[in-house]
Amino acid sequence: MTELGIVDIREIIRTIKTVYDYDFTNYALTSFKQRLERLMVNYGISNPESLLIKLREDLPFFDPFLYEIAVPSTEMFRDPSLWRWLREEYFPSALARNTGKIKIWLPACVSGAELYSLAILLTESGWLDKVSITASSFSNKGIEAIRQGSYEAKKMEVSEENYKRFNGIKELSAYYKADHGILFRQVSLIDTVEFKKLNINFDNAPQNNKLILFRNNLIYYNPTHQDKVLRLLHESLSVSGTLITGIRERIPGVNTGRDFEVLNESESVYRKRLPN
């Protein structure tokens, strides 16, 4: 495997900015480097020069490129205690307070693990028709993969264990079929989900969301981009809307009470602060 140097990475970022007007400057360096190196292995690209040429000349390659750069969730029902909290506390209280549908947004889906987990939770509780879900992805390839329902079989063992800890009412295997080592999830779960390709600068975000599920995505940005994305997420939330981030992601300024207040500290759940 070729190890990319910092000069190579800067050149790749510059090229993407020039050709596609996408700016990866403020992505976290180490993980971005790893994603690029992994992509090169997967596409048989042996050196940085070849990657640069492909980026300049093979324009349709950019969509799968965006798909490969994004990091999928590790498994379904990651952090079962969060999913239990959603089922037992968040939704009952949100449903009691709202007459209309609860608008939910998942900004950066890659494998759809979070989306399918949410859909299973809502189906089992009979709430699927009480919400409207928008799932976005940075690539069309990502949207296609989620719609198709395919999923890596090796992630199912941990997912099954998580589902048990979530106290789901069935077996997780009730929601997928295996075919030649590839799993296909039951796509009817996501029939009502609206899909939308999101620009990486978030400028076409859906608005007025009651709940945003954005876990373990901020870790792939540096603090500058984290701040910017958090501001855009804040804007796209409805009054006192809820944002869920990854367990070890921290919202700067939350303790000083700027934009968000803590709703559930151990599960990293925040509420949009009302303007003073």
Added chain:
Amino acid sequence: MNYKAVIIGGSAGSFQVVTKILSALPKTFPLPVLLCLHRLKHVRSGFVEALSLKSGIPVEEPYDKEMMRPGKAYLAPANYHMYIELANRIALSTEDTVNHSRPSIDLSFITAANAYREKLVGIILSGANKDGALGLKKVCDNGGITIVQDPAECEVKTMTQSALQLTRVDFVYTTDQIISYLIKLK
């Protein structure tokens, strides 16, 4: 030599060793200590508390992009990889497992070796798989100090032996020797 950080990797049989090392470090220990220890993916709490009990320095699980401080130990959180970025920041990741592990010792060591070059001390302890061997080699290739716990003392020898096969390390030390080496560091 003024070192910038110490990084320790371990798996099965390493908990007692890490506890003993941490308990011997003075409050004024001049470097950050990075701990990448294999742990259960779904158990988020308890580990850092257990390590803190007897530690001479504070032990915490870092948040993403947290700045490392001297005299503090940072434990890779459950189900995250822990990378060391330039400018003393810790970055977390949920990328795929490496050697069936997340956190991966190799990834923590490789990124720390890239960030600190010859100013890093890397230590591999008892463990049941080969994770860490490639990472320690990277520390060595970049000019850092490499230490492996004496396999004779290890509860499980696979990890230390794999590291020794891949790298001509600077020191093979018992726990007590590791401690006396560390407390002399500046």
